[in-house]
Amino acid sequence: MFDGLTDPFSGEIGGRALAEVILLGLVCGPLGAWVVLFRQSYAAESIAHAALPGLVLAAVAGLPLLLGAAGGLLTAAIAIGLAGRERNVGPDTAVAVVVTTLFGAGVLLALQPEVPARLGEILFGDPLSVSTGEIAATAGLAAVVLTFLAGFHRSLALAGFDPQAARSLGVRPRSIELVLLVLLAGATLVAVQALGNLLVVALLLAPGAAALRLNRALAPTLALAAILAVLAGMAGLYASYYLELAAGASIALAAVVTFALATLWPPLRGGAARI
Amino acid sequence: MPWPIDPFTLPFMQRAAFELLLLAPIAGLIGAQIVLRGLAFYTHAVGTATFPGLVLAGPAGIPPALAALAVGGTFATFLERLGRIRGLGRDVATALCLVAALAVGIVLASDVFDSGSGVDRLLFGSLLGIGDEELLATAIALAATLGATALFRRTWIASGFDPQGGLGLDRRVRVADWALVAAIAVAVIAAVDAVGALLVSATLVTPAATARLVARSVTSLELGAAGLAVAEGLGGLLLAFELDVPPGAAIAVLGGGVFALAALVVALRRRLGGAAA
Amino acid sequence: MVRTTDLRGGYAPGTDAIAEIDIEVHPRQLVAVLGPNGGGKTTLFRALLGELPHRAGAVEIIGRVAYVPQTERARLDFPVTALDVAAMGTYADAPWYRRLPAESRARAVEALGTVGLEAKARTLFGELSGGQRQRVLIARALARDANVLLLDEPLSGLDRASAARVGTVIDELCASGRAILVATHDINDARVADRVLCLNRKQIAYGPPEVLSAETLERTYGGELITLPSGDRAVVVQHHTH
Numbered sequence: 001m002f003d004g005l006t007d008p009f010s011g012e013i014g015g016r017a018l019a020e021v022i023l024l025g026l027v028c029g030p031l032g033a034w035v036v037l038f039r040q041s042y043a044a045e046s047i048a049h050a051a052l053p054g055l056v057l058a059a060v061a062g063l064p065l066l067l068g069a070a071g072g073l074l075t076a077a078i079a080i081g082l083a084g085r086e087r088n089v090g091p092d093t094a095v096a097v098v099v100t101t102l103f104g105a106g107v108l109l110a111l112q113p114e115v116p117a118r119l120g121e122i123l124f125g126d127p128l129s130v131s132t133g134e135i136a137a138t139a140g141l142a143a144v145v146l147t148f149l150a151g152f153h154r155s156l157a158l159a160g161f162d163p164q165a166a167r168s169l170g171v172r173p174r175s176i177e178l179v180l181l182v183l184l185a186g187a188t189l190v191a192v193q194a195l196g197n198l199l200v201v202a203l204l205l206a207p208g209a210a211a212l213r214l215n216r217a218l219a220p221t222l223a224l225a226a227i228l229a230v231l232a233g234m235a236g237l238y239a240s241y242y243l244e245l246a247a248g249a250s251i252a253l254a255a256v257v258t259f260a261l262a263t264l265w266p267p268l269r270g271g272a273a274r275i
Numbered sequence: 276m277p278w279p280i281d282p283f284t285l286p287f288m289q290r291a292a293f294e295l296l297l298l299a300p301i302a303g304l305i306g307a308q309i310v311l312r313g314l315a316f317y318t319h320a321v322g323t324a325t326f327p328g329l330v331l332a333g334p335a336g337i338p339p340a341l342a343a344l345a346v347g348g349t350f351a352t353f354l355e356r357l358g359r360i361r362g363l364g365r366d367v368a369t370a371l372c373l374v375a376a377l378a379v380g381i382v383l384a385s386d387v388f389d390s391g392s393g394v395d396r397l398l399f400g401s402l403l404g405i406g407d408e409e410l411l412a413t414a415i416a417l418a419a420t421l422g423a424t425a426l427f428r429r430t431w432i433a434s435g436f437d438p439q440g441g442l443g444l445d446r447r448v449r450v451a452d453w454a455l456v457a458a459i460a461v462a463v464i465a466a467v468d469a470v471g472a473l474l475v476s477a478t479l480v481t482p483a484a485t486a487r488l489v490a491r492s493v494t495s496l497e498l499g500a501a502g503l504a505v506a507e508g509l510g511g512l513l514l515a516f517e518l519d520v521p522p523g524a525a526i527a528v529l530g531g532g533v534f535a536l537a538a539l540v541v542a543l544r545r546r547l548g549g550a551a552a
Numbered sequence: 553m554v555r556t557t558d559l560r561g562g563y564a565p566g567t568d569a570i571a572e573i574d575i576e577v578h579p580r581q582l583v584a585v586l587g588p589n590g591g592g593k594t595t596l597f598r599a600l601l602g603e604l605p606h607r608a609g610a611v612e613i614i615g616r617v618a619y620v621p622q623t624e625r626a627r628l629d630f631p632v633t634a635l636d637v638a639a640m641g642t643y644a645d646a647p648w649y650r651r652l653p654a655e656s657r658a659r660a661v662e663a664l665g666t667v668g669l670e671a672k673a674r675t676l677f678g679e680l681s682g683g684q685r686q687r688v689l690i691a692r693a694l695a696r697d698a699n700v701l702l703l704d705e706p707l708s709g710l711d712r713a714s715a716a717r718v719g720t721v722i723d724e725l726c727a728s729g730r731a732i733l734v735a736t737h738d739i740n741d742a743r744v745a746d747r748v749l750c751l752n753r754k755q756i757a758y759g760p761p762e763v764l765s766a767e768t769l770e771r772t773y774g775g776e777l778i779t780l781p782s783g784d785r786a787v788v789v790q791h792h793t794h
Binding site for chain 2: 036039041042044045079082088089090092093094095096097098099100101102103104105107108111120123124198199201202205206209245246248249250252253256259263
C-alpha cells in the first residue's frame with residue numbers, strides 16, 4: 001500500500017517531477033491567492049499566452065527558455081500598455097489583440113519545419129522531462145518569489161483590501177500591482193516547463209481561489225493555498241502514473257477539481273474577501 | 276495569372292475564401308459588440324472551450340460544429356451559473372473554466388491522436404481543408420447572426436452605452452443580453468473551423484478593435500470590422516498557403532500588424548494635430 | 553405626479569433596502585433627495601421606475617417616469633452622437649423587431665433643442681463637455697415623453713458654469729410642468745428645492761426645506777456630520793465603504 005503511494009516518485013524521473021511539483025506548488029499557491037484577491041485573473045491568463053513567442057524563439061535559438069520567455073513577456077507588457085492607452089481601446093480588448101497576435105506569432109515560429117521545438121510540449125508542458133538544472137532554476141526563482149511575497153506582505157495586504165487607506169499610509173497600490181504582475185510573470189516562467197503555456201493558469205489560480213473560499217485570515221489562507229497546490233501537483237502525478245494520462249493536463253485538472261470542491265463549501269459570512 | 280490571384284484558382288483555396296466571406300459579416304456585427312462591451316476575454320474563453328468537443332467529434336462521428344456547439348453551450352451555461360455564486364469573480368470563473376476545458380481536451384486528445392498534428396488543426400484552424408459541411412455550418416451561423424442583429428442591435432447599443440438606462444427597457448435588455456451571449460457562442464463556433472479554438476479572437480476581436488480606432492459610428496465600426504476581417508483573412512490565407520503554416524496563426528499575426536499600424540497612425544495624427552492647433 | 557404610500561422594497565426577498573416612503577410630488581415641484589451613499593436614493597428611483605425586484609406598498613404615478621443617471625456611468629468611448637443618445641429615449645416606443653416611427657426621431661431632436669444642444673446633434677457624445685453630456689442625458693429622458701424626471705446627482709463633477717447651465721435647464725423643465733426628483737449630496741441645493749426628502753434606508757423627513765434641522769441631518773447622515781465653527785455650514789464626511 002505504501003509502495004503504491006511512493007512508486008510514482010521512486011525513479012529518477014519521478015523524483016525530479018515530485019521536486020518540481022512541490023516547488024511549483026509553494027510558489028503558485030500563495031501567489032495565485034494574491035492574484036485572485038487583486039482581480040488579475042485575466043492578466044494571469046494573458047501573461048501565460050503572451051509568453052509563447054518568447055519561449056519558441058528561445059527554443060529555436062537554443063537559449064534558456066527563461067530568457068526567451070522573459071523577453072517575450074516584456075514585449076507583451078509594453079505592447080499591452082501602449083495599446084490600452086488608446087482611448088477607444090479598452091484594456092480587455094487591448095490584451096486580447098496583443099496576446100492573440102503574439103500567440104499566433106509563436107505558433108508560426110514553432111511550426112516552421114526547421115524548428116526542433118515541439119509545440120505540444122511548450123503548450124502543454126511535461127513535468128516528467130524536467131532536468132536537474134531546470135529544477136535548480138525553479139528553486140532559485142521560487143526563493144526569489146517567496147522572499148518578495150514575504151517582504152511585501154503587509155503592503156500587498158493593504159493595497160489589496162483598502163487602496164485608499166494604503167495611499168494615505170504611503171503605499172502606492174499601482175506600484176504594488178506592478179510588483180505583483182512581475183512576480184506573476186516570474187511564476188509563469190517557472191511553471192511553464194512543467195505545465196506548459198496554456199495550463200499554467202490552473203495551478204496559479206485554482207488553489208489560491210480555493211483557499212480563499214475556505215479561509216478568512218490572510219496568512220493561513222496563503223499557507224493553505226500552497227498546500228493545496230502541492231497536493232494538486234502530486235495528485236496529477238499519480239493520475240499520470242496510474243491512469244497513463246498526460247501529466248501536465250492531469251495536474252491542471254486536479255487543481256481545478258480542488259477549486260470545484262471548495263465551491264461546495266458555504267460562502268464566508270460577513271462579506272470577507274470577495275474574489 | 277499574377278501571383279496573388281493564382282493560388283485562388285485552386286478549389287480548396289476558393290472554398291477557404293468563401294468561408295472567410297461568410298465569416299466577415301459575423302466578424303463585423305458581433306465583433307463590434309464584443310469590443311464595445313469588453314467581451315473579448317469571454318469570447319476567447321468560449322473559443323477555447325470548444326476544444327474538447329472538437330477532439331471528440333471526429334471519433335464519435337458527430338459534425339464538429341455540433342460538438343462545438345454542445346460544449347460551447349455547456350460552457351456558457353456553466354459560466355453563467357458560476358457567475359451567480361456569491362463572492363466569486365467573473366474573471367476567475369472564466370479563467371478556470373477555460374483551463375479545465377483545455378485540460379480535459381488534452382487528456383482526451385492524447386487518447387485520440389497519436390500525432391500532434393490533429394491537435395494543431397483543432398487549435399489553430401483548418402481553413403485549407405474546409406469542406407462543404409463546414410461552409411453550410413458557417414452559412415447557418417451567418418443567418419442566425421443576421422436574425423439576432425435585426426432584432427436586438429438597437430437594444431445592444433443602448434444597453435452597452437449605459438447599462439443603467441432606466442429607459443423602461445429592463446426586460447428587453449435581459450433578453451437581448453442573453454441573445455448576445457448566444458450570438459457570440461455561435462460566432463465562435465463559426466470561427467473555430469477557420470482559425471482554430473485558440474485564435475477566434477483573430478477574427479472576432481482584432482478587426483473590430485482596429486476599426487474602432489477610427490470609427491465614428493457603430494455602423495462604420497461594423498463595416499470596417501467586416502472589411503478588415505475579409506482582407507486580413509484572405510491575406511493570412513495566402514501566407515498560410517505559401518509558407519505552409521496554420522492559417523489561424525497567419526491571420527492573427529497579420530491582424531495584429533494592421534492594428535499596430537493603425538494605432539500608430541492614429542496616435543501620430545493626434546500628436547501632429549495637437550501641435551498644429 | 554408621483555405618490556407613494558408606505559413604499560418599501562429591495563433586491564433580495566425579505567430584506568428591504570428602503571422602507572416607509574410616503575411622499576407626494578406634484579407637477580412643477582422640485583424635490584431634493586438627500587442621503588448618504590448606499591442610503592437608498594438609487595433604490596428609490598428604481599422602485600419608482602418599476603425596476604426593483606421586490607417592491608411592496610403603493611406607488612401611484614400619473615404619466616411617464618424617466619431616469620437620468622450620472623454622466624460618469626455612461627461610456628465615453630461609444631461611437632454615438634448626441635442625437636443617437638437622445639434617440640435612445642424613444643426605444644421603448646416600438647417592439648424590438650419594428651423600425652422606430654419617424655415621430656420618435658423628431659421627438660429626440662426636439663428634446664435636444666429643449667436642453668439647448670440642437671447644434672451639437674452630430675457631435676460624438678464622448679467629445680462633449682461634462683455639462684453638455686449631462687444635458688444630453690436629460691434630453692434622453694425627455695425624449696421618453698416623461699413628465700416625471702429622476703435625476704441622479706446631475707451636478708456632481710461639473711464646474712460652476714456648467715452646473716449653472718444644467719441647473720437652469722432643470723428649473724425650466726420643472727416650471728414647464730414636470731415633477732422632478734433630484735438626488736443630491738449638496739445640502740445647499742436642497743435648501744432651494746420645493747421639498748426635501750431625507751432618506752437613509754427609511755424616510756427620515758419629507759417636507760419644505762425647513763425640515764432640514766441639525767437633528768434631521770444627523771439622523772440622515774448617521775452622525776457623520778461636522779458643523780463648521782461658523783455654525784451655518786454643515787459638512788458631511790463621506791463614509792468609507794468597501
